[in-house]
Amino acid sequence: MDLKTSGRLLKALAMSALLAAGAAQAQGKYVLISHAPDSDSWWNTIKNSIKQAGDDFGVQVDYRNPPSGDLADMARLIEQAAAAGYDGVITTIADYDVLQGAMARVTAKKIPLITINSGTTEQSEKLGAVMHVGQPEYDAGKGAGERARAAGVKSFLCVNHYATNPASFERCRGFAEALGVDYKKATLDTGDDPTTVESKVAAYLRQNPDTDAVLALGPNSAHPTLKALEKAGKAGKIYMATFDLSDEISRGIRNGSVKFAIDQQPYLQGYVPVAVLSLMKSKGSTDIVSVSSELKAHPKMAARLREYGLEPVYGARHISSGPGFVTKDNLGKVEKYAGQFR
Numbered sequence: 001m002d003l004k005t006s007g008r009l010l011k012a013l014a015m016s017a018l019l020a021a022g023a024a025q026a027q028g029k030y031v032l033i034s035h036a037p038d039s040d041s042w043w044n045t046i047k048n049s050i051k052q053a054g055d056d057f058g059v060q061v062d063y064r065n066p067p068s069g070d071l072a073d074m075a076r077l078i079e080q081a082a083a084a085g086y087d088g089v090i091t092t093i094a095d096y097d098v099l100q101g102a103m104a105r106v107t108a109k110k111i112p113l114i115t116i117n118s119g120t121t122e123q124s125e126k127l128g129a130v131m132h133v134g135q136p137e138y139d140a141g142k143g144a145g146e147r148a149r150a151a152g153v154k155s156f157l158c159v160n161h162y163a164t165n166p167a168s169f170e171r172c173r174g175f176a177e178a179l180g181v182d183y184k185k186a187t188l189d190t191g192d193d194p195t196t197v198e199s200k201v202a203a204y205l206r207q208n209p210d211t212d213a214v215l216a217l218g219p220n221s222a223h224p225t226l227k228a229l230e231k232a233g234k235a236g237k238i239y240m241a242t243f244d245l246s247d248e249i250s251r252g253i254r255n256g257s258v259k260f261a262i263d264q265q266p267y268l269q270g271y272v273p274v275a276v277l278s279l280m281k282s283k284g285s286t287d288i289v290s291v292s293s294e295l296k297a298h299p300k301m302a303a304r305l306r307e308y309g310l311e312p313v314y315g316a317r318h319i320s321s322g323p324g325f326v327t328k329d330n331l332g333k334v335e336k337y338a339g340q341f342r
Helices: 003-026 041-057 071-083 096-108 121-126 137-150 168-179 194-207 219-231 247-255 266-283 288-297 299-308 331-337
Strands: 029-033 060-064 088-092 113-116 131-134 156-160 187-189 213-216 239-243 260-263 324-326
Touching (some): 029 071, 041 219, 041 266, 041 299, 071 088, 071 096, 088 096, 088 266, 096 113, 113 266, 131 266, 137 213, 137 239, 137 324, 156 168, 156 194, 156 219, 168 213, 187 194, 219 239, 219 247, 247 331, 266 299, 288 299
Parallel strands (some): 029 060, 029 088, 113 131, 156 187, 156 213, 213 239, 239 260
């Protein structure tokens, strides 16, 4: 090898090293902190989504949660994340008052924060977050209630398995106000133990036999509620709706015991924040318009959305993941991935 060729080779190797170093620098380490206890299987979809986003964007994403769902423990996890040197933090606003101090520690260190799932866009902005990715809870509940009212429903029971999260009551309130009833009188705090949920729902319906409808706030309350209705001989006779999807809920929609499921497309709540934070880091920009434009055009993300039949709604700053309604008419499109990517 002559000196000229050797020189070109050395330059190429040096350039490759610089590009590799740049790529490594662009990569990041992120964490998603949820309010969910270990027993809440609904979050498996989000766990799957952050893993796929990490693969697609070449970054590391950790998942953290308080094992029992205790919000004080969640606040400590957020504080730990602020001290751990993450390139970005993703978290829910399960309780604004309890968590705002912990989130302030994140933003004080100039660590980008994205809020997801529970909470509002207004709260997210007050916390200094880049954006909020989720489903407007009150609007989703109200939309469900309007469907029920159109079907002749005048009274209902809201089965709340995670009343520790204040935002959960917005779902009940929206449904109730669409019917013109008091949501507080119609809401049952059941906890998430399946046996307890089933017994409390059964007792309520015995004491209130004229109840027209039941709204469950997710699989953890929907599954035992379905059992209670079946044992009472009311499955398919009482108007039942639920938030979120699972194999059991899909079967209920198919056999008519569940009228519809309110789909907030949780996959987007994990994938989109990871994608946004990764693009912000690689671009060295916090310009949401520019980042959102690149996000929409990203081939790997586009392929995921096509495969799973997902449709985010892009706002000027925030991105909505729902609500959508899953009925018998469109069940086939989503049940293939229910509990996994839907």
